[in-house]
Amino acid sequence: MSELAMHEMNLLAQKLAERAAAEGLIDVSYRLLDSPLGQLMLASTERGMVRVAFAAEGFDAVLGVLADKVGVRILHRAAPLDDAATQLDEYFAHWRTHFDLGLDHQLSSGYRLEVQLALPKIEYGHTMSYKEMAALTGRPAAVRAVGTACATNPLPIIVPCHRVLRSDGSLGGYLGGLEAKRVLLDLEKASS
Amino acid sequence: MEIKTNPPFDLVVRDHGPAVLRMCSALLGPGHDAQDAWSETFLAALRAYPQLAVGANLQAWLITIAKRKAIDALRTKHPIPVESLPEQEASVDGFDDLELLESLHSLTELQRKVIGYHYLLGFPYADIPAFLGGTATSLRRAAADGIKTLRKELTNSKDLS
Numbered sequence: 582m583s584e585l586a587m588h589e590m591n592l593l594a595q596k597l598a599e600r601a602a603a604e605g606l607i608d609v610s611y612r613l614l615d616s617p618l619g620q621l622m623l624a625s626t627e628r629g630m631v632r633v634a635f636a637a638e639g640f641d642a643v644l645g646v647l648a649d650k651v652g653v654r655i656l657h658r659a660a661p662l663d664d665a666a667t668q669l670d671e672y673f674a675h676w677r678t679h680f681d682l683g684l685d686h687q688l689s690s691g692y693r694l695e696v697q698l699a700l701p702k703i704e705y706g707h708t709m710s711y712k713e714m715a716a717l718t719g720r721p722a723a724v725r726a727v728g729t730a731c732a733t734n735p736l737p738i739i740v741p742c743h744r745v746l747r748s749d750g751s752l753g754g755y756l757g758g759l760e761a762k763r764v765l766l767d768l769e770k771a772s773s
Numbered sequence: 774m775e776i777k778t779n780p781p782f783d784l785v786v787r788d789h790g791p792a793v794l795r796m797c798s799a800l801l802g803p804g805h806d807a808q809d810a811w812s813e814t815f816l817a818a819l820r821a822y823p824q825l826a827v828g829a830n831l832q833a834w835l836i837t838i839a840k841r842k843a844i845d846a847l848r849t850k851h852p853i854p855v856e857s858l859p860e861q862e863a864s865v866d867g868f869d870d871l872e873l874l875e876s877l878h879s880l881t882e883l884q885r886k887v888i889g890y891h892y893l894l895g896f897p898y899a900d901i902p903a904f905l906g907g908t909a910t911s912l913r914r915a916a917a918d919g920i921k922t923l924r925k926e927l928t929n930s931k932d933l934s
Contacts, residue, residue, distance in 0.1 A: 582791055590794065593808060594786050597815050606819050611783070641784065648781040653822055655781035 598658040608652025611644065612659040614666050617673050617768075618761045621738075623662045626651060629683030630665055632735050635757035650688060669738065675772040678705035680739045688735040692723065696730035703744040706769040710748040732756060738765065779829070782822055786815060789832055793839050799877045800843045800889040810846050814839040844894050851904050876923050884919030887912045 582590070601607050609631065611624040622640045624632040624647060631651060634643040644655055659666075664682065671677035679701070689697055699718050703709045711731070715723045731742040737756055743765040747753045755762035779785075793814055797807035817838050825834065877885045886905055890896045898909040898916070905912065 586791065586794075589808075590790050593794070593811055594790065597786065597812055597819075600812070600816055601819055604816075604820075606816075609781075644781040644783065645778075649778045653779050653782055654819060655783050656786070657783055 594657065598656040601654070601656060602658060602661075606654055607656055607658065608654040609644075609647050610656060610658040610661045611647075612657065612662045612666065613640070614669060616669065618738075618757055618764060621669070623665050623669075624655075625661050625665070626685045626687070628685040628687075630662075630736060630739065631685040631688060633737050633739060635737070635761065637758060638756070665739075672738070673768070675768065678769075678772070682739060684736060684739070686735075689730075689733070692718075692720070692726055693730040693733060696727055697734055697736070697740050697742070700731075700734070700740050700742055700744070703741060705741075706772065708744045708746050708766070711745055711753065712748050714745050728753065744769075777827065779822065779825060779827055779831070782819055785818070785822075785831055785835075789835050790815070792832065793835055795878075796836065796839055796893075797843060799885055800893065801846055802882075806846055806850070810839065810842045813842045813845070817842070840894055847890070847894075847904055876926050879926055880919045880922060881915075883912075884915050884922070887916045888919050888923075891916055 598607070598610075602610070609624050609626055611622055614621045614623055618635065620636045622632070622634040622636075622643060623630065624634070624643075632643065632647060634640060648655055668677055668680050668682060672680070686694055686697065695718050696714065699714070702717065703714075709717070711724045711727045712721070714727045714731075715721050718727070720726070727745070731745050732754055734740050734742040734756065737743065743755060743762045745753065752759050752762050780788075790811070794807065794811050797810040797814070798804075801807045801810055814835065818835060877889065880888065883905065887898075887901060890901050890904060891898060896904075898913045901912050902908055907915075
């Protein structure tokens with residue numbers, strides 16, 4: 582496709598998204614954001630942010646899962662995610678230590694959701710072990726389940742699963758890769 | 774892997790948006806009318822998308838909607854009463870819609886429009902002068918010349934592949 586045709590296509594797609602939004606036809610809006618961790622994909626529903634994805638996950642694959650779990654009417658639309666993008670920019674610039682965003686937790690349930698709801702209790706610049714997190718949620722034996730809850734956190738960075746480490750201080754795992762986890766921990770250490 | 778859901782609509786727009794725009798441009802001329810028909814097509818598609826059968830042929834589905842929108846656009850622009858509505862789609866042996874569409878660009882504007890209105894949108898030749906002027910006979914001749922060019926082109930491109 583020529584550059585001009587591509588431009589026309591993008592404008593048409595953008596107008597379509599605005600009209601669709603005005604008619605309440607969108608299940609999920611998404612946009613991309615450049616960050617020190619590479620490109621991120623942000624997705625939201627009417628209720629709030631529903632997903633933050635790393636490039637390594639494959640954005641189209643993530644959109645496919647959202648189509649399956651949330652709804653097929655997914656369109657690229659930046660406006661509803663502007664606030665989230667600004668807050669993430671501020672976070673990466675060391676100006677922001679917590680997020681103030683509406684969240685839609687519909688991708689999680691049960692104990693995983695409980696853990697993810699408890700994660701913001703770990704403050705910026707601090708860390709906790711999987712074991713401590715299990716105790717904090719009232720299930721001290723559920724260390725592995727805490728690990729799973731962190732690994733399947735649909736809202737990484739904003740819901741700070743990167744602040745949970747192994748008891749010996751090693752990093753454990755991270756959806757965005759260990760390097761991403763290290764970058765986030767270093768970023769918070771440098772500012773706090 | 775079992776397909777449980779149709780793809781995200783954004784992917785449908787990215788995959789099929791350009792072809793639908795080419796079709797609208799071929800029928801309505803490039804510019805505003807084609808863009809409006811494109812927008813109406815995808816908005817209608819978006820409304821119906823959650824109810825669409827999983828694994829449906831998305832391209833065929835979109836082309837069907839786009840045809841309806843192109844007919845609407847022609848009727849709005851040419852409020853001359855057209856006696857018979859296009860009900861049955863005429864088809865040309867050996868062309869499927871999209872192949873035909875892609876080849877339309879090698880025709881003159883008149884040939885492209887007559888063939889588009891008759892074979893894609895299903896208007897009888899008698900109705901087409903209302904949109905394009907001329908007579909049914911002259912338009913039928915233009916279509917026949919165009920089809921000859923198309924056949925040659927499609928045969929050549931098949932020989933190449």
